[in-house]
Structures are given as structure tokens and as C-alpha cells.
Amino acid sequence: MDNHSQNPHILMIPYPFQGHVIPFVHLATKLASKGFTITFVNTESIHHKITKSQLSSSGVLPAGPNKHDIFAEARKAGLDIRYATVSDGFPLTFDRSLNHDQFMEGMLHEFSAHVDDLVGKLVKTNRPITCLISDTFYVWSSMIANKYNLVYVSFWTEPALVFTLYYHMDLLKTNGHFASPHDDYNREDAIDYIPGVETMDPKDMASYLQATDATTVVHRIIYKAFEDVKRADFVICNTVQELERKTISALQQKQRVYAIGPVFPAGFTKSLVETSLWPESDCTRWLDSKHHGSVIYISFGSYAHCTRNDIVEIAHGLLLSRVSFIWVLRPDIVSSDQSDPLLPPGFEDEIKGRGMIVPWCCQIAVISHPAVAGFLTHCGWNSTLESVWCGIPLLCFPLLTDQFTNRKLVVDDWRIGLNLCDKMPIAREEVARKISRLISGKSADEFRKNVKAVKAELENALSGDDGGSSQKNLNQFIDDMKAKIKKKNAGL
Known part of the structure; x- marks a missing residue:
């Protein structure tokens, strides 16, 4: 087995919101602690916010987007995590919250070109990346992975129940509970036909699945993302098998899905890596x-x-x-x-x-x-x-x-x-x-x-190095990922 298949170099790209960045950071440190080389990518906007929150008390900001490395302390602790930033297509001064739909249109249509440019450079280094772990909400992951012959891992940062409802949007649509042909309402009776899901009330679905207008930019992103995730080599979920056993089992009939959560820093202490977008008050x-x-x-x-x-x-x-x-x-x-x-x-x-x-x-x-x-x-x-x-x-x-x-x-x-x-x-x-x-x-x-x-x-799932379900699933995922990388490197 060559060195790259023994010790793969993984590129990780979270969705540019703090709730997605945090589990990605925790997963990066967990994989790096098992000997992987990680290149972690934030958007320049998220990086700027994190940097500004950390340095606001001194009043001094770095001169450029890469001057402050959020993984510096993690590397001092012996973890091989490199750090890069990529433009999301908008200037740092652009208010992404106030101009939500415009920002999302950019994420849908423009962002992949910036990612493509970055990946193209990283595969030409003396330590080329061999695997992409990207957020499930990205619409371009399979395209980038195929172009550069990378193993494609989709990381879902929410419960498996939410994933499977999005995964089966076609069933929801066929039954009139989502994107109903009627302009102003969806069915409100119980949903009892989603594989691995107990009968549930439509009000308990994600807000985007309750909407009467299913043509928004966010809906177009969700449609594309959940077509794309079906092309993933592996799906990893920040959940616990025992808490969502039926849902995960049903998903595993469709794809290779691994419940590896909760993805926390070791000992549930403050992370070595800064992820806060605002200065933190000490309470x-x-x-x-x-x-x-x-x-x-x-x-x-x-x-x-x-x-x-x-x-x-x-x-x-x-x-x-x-x-x-x-x-x-x-x-x-x-x-x-x-x-x-x-x-x-x-x-x-x-x-x-x-x-x-x-x-x-x-x-x-x-x-x-x-x-x-x-x-x-x-x-x-x-x-x-x-x-x-x-x-x-x-x-x-x-x-x-x-x-x-x-x-x-x-x-x-x-x-x-x-x-x-x-x-x-x-x-x-x-x-x-x-x-x-x-x-x-x-x-x-x-x-x-x-x-x-x-x-x-949760504690049982994370217990021991190979005792709890999440530890076993993580180890199995790592073995399967390495085997897939080896096959790709061999051209199989």
C-alpha cells in the first residue's frame, strides 16, 4: 500500500455558517488525530469574521485573509491540519444576511468555480489531496470529485431524520405534502410513507419542506444538493445510531451511511480551534x-x-x-x-x-x-x-x-x-x-x-476506541475510505 493510501490527504469544506463550521472543525481534528493530513477550507468571509472576533480586543486585524491561521494551535499539538481560504464570490463588506437570496444565488452558481480553482492547485502539490469531505448542502461536490479523481464523502451535520426527509422529497411531492400542485397549501395530514420514519406531522418537517413556495433559491439548492449526495461514495452523519436506528438502517439500504456523532472535541472542552464569529463574553x-x-x-x-x-x-x-x-x-x-x-x-x-x-x-x-x-x-x-x-x-x-x-x-x-x-x-x-x-x-x-x-x-456511542457504535462506525468509515482511495489511485 502506498503512502497516500495509508495516510490520505483530505480536503474538507464546510458550508459557510457557524453551525456547519463547528462540526467540520471537530471532525478535522478527530481525523487528524488518527494520522490523516487535512486541508481545511473556510470562505474568506467566515475566516474574516472568526479573525475579527479573536482580535477585536487588540484592535489589530491581519493584513490579508490568510495571515491568521485558526489551526495553528492544533498543529502545535501535533495535528497535520493545513488551512486555506476561498472566495465565496462576494466582497468581505457585502452583508450576506441582509442580502440572503443574492448570496444564496452566488453559492448556487458561482462558488464552485472558486473551489475548482483551489482544488486544481492542491492536487498538483507534492502531497496531493485524494479525498473530498464536503457539506451535503453543496451542489457541486460530485463534479469536483470526478474531475480530480477524488473520493467523495458527504458530511451531514444534522439528524438523519432531516436528511431522509430531504432525500425523499420526491415521495413528499407525489403525496402532496411538499411542493403541492395547489398554489397555497400542502397536505396537512400525517406522513406515513417515508422509509425508516415513524408516522409524523408535517409541522415537524424542516421549514423548507413546509413552505408553499418551493421555487426559492434555497429550494433549488436543496434539490440539486440531494441529487448530488446520491453520487457520494460515503455519507457520514453527526448523529448516534441508537437514537435514529430505523432511519439510519433504511438509508443504508440506499447508500453507505455512517453515524459517527456526536462530533465533539476530546473531553467536551473548548476546542483548540477558534470558530466563533463574534467576540465571546466571559460569563x-x-x-x-x-x-x-x-x-x-x-x-x-x-x-x-x-x-x-x-x-x-x-x-x-x-x-x-x-x-x-x-x-x-x-x-x-x-x-x-x-x-x-x-x-x-x-x-x-x-x-x-x-x-x-x-x-x-x-x-x-x-x-x-x-x-x-x-x-x-x-x-x-x-x-x-x-x-x-x-x-x-x-x-x-x-x-x-x-x-x-x-x-x-x-x-x-x-x-x-x-x-x-x-x-x-x-x-x-x-x-x-x-x-x-x-x-x-x-x-x-x-x-x-x-x-x-x-x-x-451519546457517551456509550463514543466510548472506547472501538467499543461504542460511533467509534466503530468511524473506524469502519476510515477503513472503507482508505480502500476506496487505494482503488482510485490504482485506476480501478
């Missing part, structure tokens, strides 16, 4: 001053937006609950051009000593603190897995994409949390009532017991 001293199990943590992730009314009602609900809290309020949580105050007049005076409001923080550091008893969350998959790992029940407020399906897993399947509001719009009295149910009384005890059981599944 430790404030949390140290609070009683064990007395604080609720609130964050709606790095990307999704909510309305000003949502913020106001949650704020009033917190006042009514009289519970201590840390609330992450991103500067662009409503809109990147938001200038009016978000919080009710006098709110910050009323919560002095009881509440802490920060623009961003190290989430792992907060939810692993013994003072934290619950998490009011948008139900992003990273946040969900991290909360389970820390034994923290969830109060669910899904806003976008997979978050509605994640809510179903949390509330209906695993019973480790509850909905923030059963009907829209949000009402402050219900917010206060649900916060109380989450962190105190009989229901809170039940949530903690259930989350402990789900946490055990």
Missing part, C-alpha cells in the same frame, strides 16, 4: 455567584432571526418568572440593519444582578456550568447535542430549517424538554410558565431523568 464569574441549578441560558444560535415582538415577549416572560438567566442577544438577531432598541424600556435596570445579557459567549463553558438548569434554544443540532451531553433540559423555540424536526426529537421522542409556545404569537405568561416547568417541580425532574438516559446513549 464564568457571574455564573459562579449563582446557586446550583438556578440559571436558564437563552440563545438562538448564530444565524436564525426572530421578530422584535418575540424578544419583547420573552423579556417580559423572564421578568414574570423571576429566574436568573444569561441571554445571548446577537447584534443581528432581528436584522443586520436593526437600530431600534430591542428590549422593553427599563428591562436592563429591572434584571440587574439576576440577568446577564451578552452579544455572544462560549456556549460549552456556560451550559457545562453547574449553575445552569435549562436552555431556551432555537433547537440547532449542535446546541441540542451539547445540551444533552451536559444533561440540560431544553425549552424549544425553533425558527428555521432543521430546528422544527429537532424539536420533535427533543419534545416528542426523547421527552427531554417542552415547547416554548404551543401557539403563535408568543405570550409572556406562557413563557414564564414554561420556564418554571423546565427548571423546577415534578416535570423538571422528569426532564432531567430523561436527558440523563439520552446522554448515556
Whole structure:
């Protein structure tokens, strides 16, 4: 076996959002720790945001996009991870959030040319790449892999349940639950025909599958991406086999799918690699001053937006609950051009000593603190897995994409949390009532017991070097990938 097949050089490209970058970084360090050479690629925009967040306190930014290497500490620890950036086709000053559809059109039509240019250079080096691990949402992966004779691995960073619903969009469409021929509605009765999926309510599908307009740029990306993923050599998922056994088994009848999650840094500590897009506030001293199990943590992730009314009602609900809290309020949580105050007049005076409001923080550091008893969350998959790992029940407020399906897993399947509001719009009295149910009384005890059981599944999956299911699946994937690379190198 030649050196390249023994020790392949893998190119990894996450989708340019923090929720995708984080599991890609964790997977890169995990694979590098097993002896692989990794070249990790961020867009210049994501790289600039990470760099700016790290260096904002000094007021000094690097002169160029590659001057700050986010994997420098990982290399000092002995990991062979190289770092590159690629243009997404837009200038750094372009507001991707405010101009979402224009940005997505660029990702659909233009981005692949920049990736192609980069890959073309990397395959000509003295250590050529032999494998591409790209985000499932990219539409160009098979084209790039075929052009440069690379093994193509699709990395799905969300639950297998969400993957399989997208994978079977044709069935949803045929049955009228998605992209119905009727202009203004889809079927609302239960879905009972997706392989490996128990009967489910359409409201529990990803937001894009609930939409009545299925012609948007995001839908066109999803259509193309899920045609492309069917050409992948392997699909790896950031989930646990025991938690989604039927769904994964059904998918494995179609393709080589491996559940390797949760993809966390070793020991669930702060990663060696910086991935934060905003400067992080240190909440430790404030949390140290609070009683064990007395604080609720609130964050709606790095990307999704909510309305000003949502913020106001949650704020009033917190006042009514009289519970201590840390609330992450991103500067662009409503809109990147938001200038009016978000919080009710006098709110910050009323919560002095009881509440802490920060623009961003190290989430792992907060939810692993013994003072934290619950998490009011948008139900992003990273946040969900991290909360389970820390034994923290969830109060669910899904806003976008997979978050509605994640809510179903949390509330209906695993019973480790509850909905923030059963009907829209949000009402402050219900917010206060649900916060109380989450962190105190009989229901809170039940949530903690259930989350402990789900946490055990995660721990068991990652146990030992070859004991748990995720470790076994990762090792099997590595063996299969190496064999496939060897075949490609041999021209078979």
C-alpha cells in the first residue's frame, strides 16, 4: 500500500455558517488525530469574521485573509491540519444576511468555480489531496470529485431524520405534502410513507419542506444538493445510531451511511480551534455567584432571526418568572440593519444582578456550568447535542430549517424538554410558565431523568476506541475510505 493510501490527504469544506463550521472543525481534528493530513477550507468571509472576533480586543486585524491561521494551535499539538481560504464570490463588506437570496444565488452558481480553482492547485502539490469531505448542502461536490479523481464523502451535520426527509422529497411531492400542485397549501395530514420514519406531522418537517413556495433559491439548492449526495461514495452523519436506528438502517439500504456523532472535541472542552464569529463574553464569574441549578441560558444560535415582538415577549416572560438567566442577544438577531432598541424600556435596570445579557459567549463553558438548569434554544443540532451531553433540559423555540424536526426529537421522542409556545404569537405568561416547568417541580425532574438516559446513549456511542457504535462506525468509515482511495489511485 502506498503512502497516500495509508495516510490520505483530505480536503474538507464546510458550508459557510457557524453551525456547519463547528462540526467540520471537530471532525478535522478527530481525523487528524488518527494520522490523516487535512486541508481545511473556510470562505474568506467566515475566516474574516472568526479573525475579527479573536482580535477585536487588540484592535489589530491581519493584513490579508490568510495571515491568521485558526489551526495553528492544533498543529502545535501535533495535528497535520493545513488551512486555506476561498472566495465565496462576494466582497468581505457585502452583508450576506441582509442580502440572503443574492448570496444564496452566488453559492448556487458561482462558488464552485472558486473551489475548482483551489482544488486544481492542491492536487498538483507534492502531497496531493485524494479525498473530498464536503457539506451535503453543496451542489457541486460530485463534479469536483470526478474531475480530480477524488473520493467523495458527504458530511451531514444534522439528524438523519432531516436528511431522509430531504432525500425523499420526491415521495413528499407525489403525496402532496411538499411542493403541492395547489398554489397555497400542502397536505396537512400525517406522513406515513417515508422509509425508516415513524408516522409524523408535517409541522415537524424542516421549514423548507413546509413552505408553499418551493421555487426559492434555497429550494433549488436543496434539490440539486440531494441529487448530488446520491453520487457520494460515503455519507457520514453527526448523529448516534441508537437514537435514529430505523432511519439510519433504511438509508443504508440506499447508500453507505455512517453515524459517527456526536462530533465533539476530546473531553467536551473548548476546542483548540477558534470558530466563533463574534467576540465571546466571559460569563464564568457571574455564573459562579449563582446557586446550583438556578440559571436558564437563552440563545438562538448564530444565524436564525426572530421578530422584535418575540424578544419583547420573552423579556417580559423572564421578568414574570423571576429566574436568573444569561441571554445571548446577537447584534443581528432581528436584522443586520436593526437600530431600534430591542428590549422593553427599563428591562436592563429591572434584571440587574439576576440577568446577564451578552452579544455572544462560549456556549460549552456556560451550559457545562453547574449553575445552569435549562436552555431556551432555537433547537440547532449542535446546541441540542451539547445540551444533552451536559444533561440540560431544553425549552424549544425553533425558527428555521432543521430546528422544527429537532424539536420533535427533543419534545416528542426523547421527552427531554417542552415547547416554548404551543401557539403563535408568543405570550409572556406562557413563557414564564414554561420556564418554571423546565427548571423546577415534578416535570423538571422528569426532564432531567430523561436527558440523563439520552446522554448515556451519546457517551456509550463514543466510548472506547472501538467499543461504542460511533467509534466503530468511524473506524469502519476510515477503513472503507482508505480502500476506496487505494482503488482510485490504482485506476480501478
